[in-house]
Amino acid sequence: xxxxxxxxxxxxxxxxxxxxxxxxxxxxxxxxxxxxxxxxxxxxxxxxxxxxxxxxxxxxxxxxxxxxxxxxxxxxxxxxxxxxxxxxxxxxxxxxxxxxxxxxxxxxxxxxxxxxxxxxxxxxxxxxxxxxxxxxxxxxxxxxxxxxxxxxxxxxxxxxxxxxxxxxxxxxxxxxxxxxxxxxxxxxxxxxxxxxxxxxxxxxxxxxxxxxxxxxxxxxxxxxxxxxxxxxxxxxxxxxxxxxxxxxxxxxxxxxxxxxxxxxxxxxxxxxxxxxxx
Numbered sequence: 001x002x003x004x005x006x007x008x009x010x011x012x013x014x015x016x017x018x019x020x021x022x023x024x025x026x027x028x029x030x031x032x033x034x035x036x037x038x039x040x041x042x043x044x045x046x047x048x049x050x051x052x053x054x055x056x057x058x059x060x061x062x063x064x065x066x067x068x069x070x071x072x073x074x075x076x077x078x079x080x081x082x083x084x085x086x087x088x089x090x091x092x093x094x095x096x097x098x099x100x101x102x103x104x105x106x107x108x109x110x111x112x113x114x115x116x117x118x119x120x121x122x123x124x125x126x127x128x129x130x131x132x133x134x135x136x137x138x139x140x141x142x143x144x145x146x147x148x149x150x151x152x153x154x155x156x157x158x159x160x161x162x163x164x165x166x167x168x169x170x171x172x173x174x175x176x177x178x179x180x181x182x183x184x185x186x187x188x189x190x191x192x193x194x195x196x197x198x199x200x201x202x203x204x205x206x207x208x209x210x211x212x213x214x215x216x217x218x219x220x221x222x223x224x225x226x227x228x229x230x231x232x233x234x235x236x237x238x239x240x241x242x243x244x245x246x247x248x249x250x251x252x253x254x255x256x257x258x259x260x261x262x263x264x265x266x267x268x269x270x271x272x273x274x275x276x277x278x
Contacts, residue, residue, distance in 0.1 A: 005017070006018040006048045006049070006050060006052070007050055007051055008051075008052050008053065008054055008057065009051060009052070009053045009054065010053075010054050010144065011053075011054060011055065011142075011143035011144040012143070012144030012145075013144070014144075018048060018052075018057075020041060020045065023041065023044065023057070023061065024037060024041060026061075026076065027040060027041070027061065027065070027076065029075060029076070029078075029212075029216065030065055030072040030073070030075045030076040031071065031072055031075055032065060032068060032069070032072045036065075036068050036072075039064075040061055040064045040065065043060070043064060044057060044060055044061055044064075047060065058080070061076065062076055062077055066227060070227045070228065070271055071271060071274040071275050073227050074221070074225040074226060074227055074271065074275050075216075075221070075225070075275065077225060077227075078212060078215065078216075078221065078222075078225060079203060079212070081221070081222050081224040081225040082095075082182045082203075082211075082222055082224070083140075083141060083142075083143065083182065084222075084224035084231075084234065085139070085182075085222055085224060085238065085243070086139060086141030087141045088139075089123075089137060089138075089139035091238045091243050092137055092139040092182060093109055093110070093123045093124055093137045093139075094109060094241055094243045095222055095243045095244070096123075096124055096135065096137050096180050097109050097124045097126070098220065098243055098244050098247070099214060099215070099218065099220050100124070100126045100133075102218060102220055102244075102246075103128075103218070104128050105126040105127060105128040105131070105133070106126065106127045106128065107124060107125065107126045107127075108124070108125045108126075109123065109124055110122075110123065111125045113125070113134070113162050114162070114165050115158070115161030115162045115164070115165050116161050116162075116164040116165040116168065117161050118161065120158050120161070120162060122134050122135070122136070122162075123135055123136050123137040124137065130175070131175065131176065132172055132173070132174045132175055132176070133174065133175075133176045133177075133178055134158075134159055134162060134174045134176070134177050134178070135177075135178040135179075135180060136155045136158070136177075136178070136179050136180070137180045137181070138151055138179065138180070138181040138182075138183075139181070139182055140181070140182060140183045143183075145183055146183050146184045146185065146186050146189075147179070147181045147183065147184070147185045147186065147189050147202070148186045148188065148189055149186060149188040149189045149191075149192050151179060151181075151185075151189060152179050152185075152189050152192050152193040152196065152198050152200065153192060155177060155179050155198065156177065156192075156196045156198055158177075159174065159177030159198070162174055176199055177197075177198050177199070178198070178199045178200075178201060179193065179198055179199070179200050179201070180201045180202070180211070181201075181202045181203070182202075182203060182211070183202065183203060184202050184203055184204060184205070185200055185202050185205060190205065219246070219275075219276045219277070220244055220246060221244065221245045221246075221275055221276070222243060222244065222245065223237050223238065223242055223243060223244060223245050223247070223248060224238075225245060225275065226245065226268065226271060226272065227271070228264070228267055228268045228271050229268060233258055233260075236254075236257075236258060237254055240254060242254060245272045245275055245276055246272075246276050248268075248269075248272055249269065249272055249273060249276070252265070252269065255268065255269075
């Protein structure tokens, strides 16, 4: 049976045809060389069967990448690593704020801003020169859940209320309302966002400037990409607002708080440094 005739089951339950091209592209983003990629594709292709889940394909490719080099596996698991920022949405808000901060913005998280009608708690406020961004983050801890049109509709009404208050009181007016999600937007959500002038940022949108593109371009990976830290250790770091791998290099003392041995600590630091400079 040809590869394109295998049905795979996505996390949402949707059945789609297996795409060798998509798998190859996701492996390329890990930084692995062509020889390693072709080897992994061959192994996965030989193990395909009707109704295999995308999770099983991912787990197999991840394990094979980890054998090659842990930093490849770390970059490959980026999408899963962002889900691991949960179960609450606060670490994701800190993560979005950190990406903007490293892009030169002054950021505040969980700020109360007055609107014309009511006050609003805004997930992230970011300022740089004439840019004044009001950002709402929609985090989903379950794969397969997308942001529908109700989300930008709701955010747009909040943004306009804040904008009207600032305009009437002679204050600096927010010039961009953002909606950021770790999953995807539906077609209607994108259509409304574009029409209303909202900036939408998701895992794969906008094309070439999506969340995954920004992370790869800036080297700002969440701490949860580490293949050496345990889940307990990751949660400890997140609770101390260490959301970026890069931050751990600057705050290594947290590893001492976890009672990690010197050898293992050095292995973790090496992994993080390779990831942030790869």
